[in-house]
Amino acid sequence: MPEVSLDFPRAWVEFDDPGKKARRYRIDLTWLTSRWTCIFGRGCKGIYNTMPDAGCCTQGAHFTDKSDEKRVLKWAERLTPDDWQFYDIGRKKGPTVKASDGERKTRVVQDACIFLNRPGFEGGEGCALHGLALREGVSFVKTKPDVCWQLPIRRSYDEVERPDDTTVQVVSITEFDRRGWGPGGKKLDWYCSGNTEAHIGTEPVYISNRDELTELMGKKAYAVLVEYCQAHEAALSKARDPASRRALAGHPADPE
Numbered sequence: 601m602p603e604v605s606l607d608f609p610r611a612w613v614e615f616d617d618p619g620k621k622a623r624r625y626r627i628d629l630t631w632l633t634s635r636w637t638c639i640f641g642r643g644c645k646g647i648y649n650t651m652p653d654a655g656c657c658t659q660g661a662h663f664t665d666k667s668d669e670k671r672v673l674k675w676a677e678r679l680t681p682d683d684w685q686f687y688d689i690g691r692k693k694g695p696t697v698k699a700s701d702g703e704r705k706t707r708v709v710q711d712a713c714i715f716l717n718r719p720g721f722e723g724g725e726g727c728a729l730h731g732l733a734l735r736e737g738v739s740f741v742k743t744k745p746d747v748c749w750q751l752p753i754r755r756s757y758d759e760v761e762r763p764d765d766t767t768v769q770v771v772s773i774t775e776f777d778r779r780g781w782g783p784g785g786k787k788l789d790w791y792c793s794g795n796t797e798a799h800i801g802t803e804p805v806y807i808s809n810r811d812e813l814t815e816l817m818g819k820k821a822y823a824v825l826v827e828y829c830q831a832h833e834a835a836l837s838k839a840r841d842p843a844s845r846r847a848l849a850g851h852p853a854d855p856e
Contacts, residue, residue, distance in 0.1 A: 671742075
């Protein structure tokens with residue numbers, strides 16, 4: 601089985617946000633220095649075996665807030681029938697709907713997100729909004745729903761009360777593993793973040809996902825993160841014995 605266990609030793613670092621007082625980052629160095637990379641279209645099996653070409657787009661994307669939806673809809677207006685397979689449905693019915701939980705999300709068409717172009721579409725398969733970003737020469741962070749460009753990075757917030765009666769916001773950035781999907785995560789037929797098949801990147805996550813991390817943290821905090829990641833990589837490199845690497849919390853899905 602190429603997917604590793606969800607629980608293994610990880611290396612963490614904490615530091616104050618240089619751009620905002622009373623905020624502290626808690627960073628999963630093991631994840632951000634791993635060699636995970638998105639393999640959609642080049643080995644991704646999809647989270648459900650009934651839709652192997654749909655990646656993680658089968659359920660549609662829930663928006664984080666109104667501004668997220670508004671931004672995506674603005675970019676969607678730039679799509680044409682040549683680059684969006686479900687253009688007609690999107691224009692007639694709208695590309696977003698209210699989900700059963702009351703939240704807003706992208707519409708699901710033929711068992712997957714309305715923005716997912718299927719194999720065989722002349723305009724190219726994959727996310728129409730991702731393709732739009734490539735054509736426009738902008739980061740897909742601007743065109744895609746927040747949950748889509750963040751995955752599989754997970755950002756969470758905790759308000760921590762200290763013994764001196766002060767409060768600090770701790771922002772954790774780590775791997776969005778199966779459990780991030782809630783109880784249904786256990787039923788996913790395949791998932792990439794802990795799968796050896798997806799840990800084939802030529803660059804570590806903190807570099808390959810620079811745009812995403814900068815958007816999540818800000819430029820100043822990202823610069824500090826890079827320093828810690830580089831130091832962790834240097835320590836892993838010195839520990840050439842596999843057992844030592846595990847003690848320093850290298851991601852077990854990475855190649856030795």
